[in-house]
Amino acid sequence: MSVLVFDSGIGGLTVLREARVLMPDRQFIYVADDAAFPYGDWEETALLDHMTELFGRLIKTWKPEIIVIACNTASTLAIERLREVYPDEMFVGTVPAIKPAAERTRSGLVSVLATPGTVRRQYTRDLISDWASKCEVTLVGSVKLAQLAETYMRGGFVDEEAVLAEILPCFQEKDGKRTDIIVLACTHYPFLVNRMRKMAPWPVDWIDTSEAIARRAASLIEARALPETIKDDVAVFTGGKPDGLTAKLLRGFGLAV
Ligand code: DGL
Numbered sequence: 475m476s477v478l479v480f481d482s483g484i485g486g487l488t489v490l491r492e493a494r495v496l497m498p499d500r501q502f503i504y505v506a507d508d509a510a511f512p513y514g515d516w517e518e519t520a521l522l523d524h525m526t527e528l529f530g531r532l533i534k535t536w537k538p539e540i541i542v543i544a545c546n547t548a549s550t551l552a553i554e555r556l557r558e559v560y561p562d563e564m565f566v567g568t569v570p571a572i573k574p575a576a577e578r579t580r581s582g583l584v585s586v587l588a589t590p591g592t593v594r595r596q597y598t599r600d601l602i603s604d605w606a607s608k609c610e611v612t613l614v615g616s617v618k619l620a621q622l623a624e625t626y627m628r629g630g631f632v633d634e635e636a637v638l639a640e641i642l643p644c645f646q647e648k649d650g651k652r653t654d655i656i657v658l659a660c661t662h663y664p665f666l667v668n669r670m671r672k673m674a675p676w677p678v679d680w681i682d683t684s685e686a687i688a689r690r691a692a693s694l695i696e697a698r699a700l701p702e703t704i705k706d707d708v709a710v711f712t713g714g715k716p717d718g719l720t721a722k723l724l725r726g727f728g729l730a731v
Pocket residue numbers: 481482483485486511512513514515544545546547548589592620659660661662
């Protein structure tokens with residue numbers, strides 16, 4: 475019995491590290507669809523079909539106890555379709571934390587930093603009208619941040635000026651008020667949050683949902699029977715064998731490639 479954690483790249487590792495702490499008695503399969511990265515650029519129908527087909531194969535191969543889609547870009551598009559097509563599977567999705575942001579903001583100015591795909595989604599627009607109608611929500615679709623996070627995680631290099639250029643549109647001022655909350659609506663971004671804090675024009679709260687997603691998954695499997703033996707955690711890359719730096723990173727996360 476295993477927990478399958480899925481992302482387009484290595485961003486879902488932010489969720490995996492939390493999930494591991496909460497579910498130490500489970501085997502984790504980390505799947506990165508790196509052959510199709512970045513999901514942020516995909517056209518919706520093509521990505522939906524691609525994911526539906528890919529999950530068919532993943533379910534057949536790994537027979538997971540639960541599937542955590544640790545990717546906002548994928549969840550906001552495909553979670554409903556996947557639940558319909560694979561009704562016997564338990565899915566936990568990751569969607570922009572607009573409700574908690576609306577509850578916490580004092581200025582009423584909230585920004586959502588995400589991929590262009592997540593920003594375009596009707597799902598995201600519905601979250602705003604359902605939970606944040608009293609706030610002014612700025613949606614910022616970043617073309618580069620997910621890739622900057624991937625580069626940073628593999629080699630430790632961060633182009634801070636490039637990070638600043640991507641986050642700057644999140645910082646809004648209106649009638650003497652300023653943005654006070656930024657939702658990190660892409661699982662890659664928590665890896666860069668210290669740089670974002672450093673480069674930010676003023677301090678804000680950065681909302682990261684990794685722990686909440688992991689908690690949700692843990693609560694769903696809690697009552698179930700424990701597996702008899704726990705196998706080693708593994709990482710699977712759809713593009714084939716990951717390069718040396720990626721393999722090193724994965725080993726650091728305790729994942730066999
Ligand atoms: N990690 C993905 C997310 O949470 C985005 C990366 C991509 O563009 O594929 O949205």
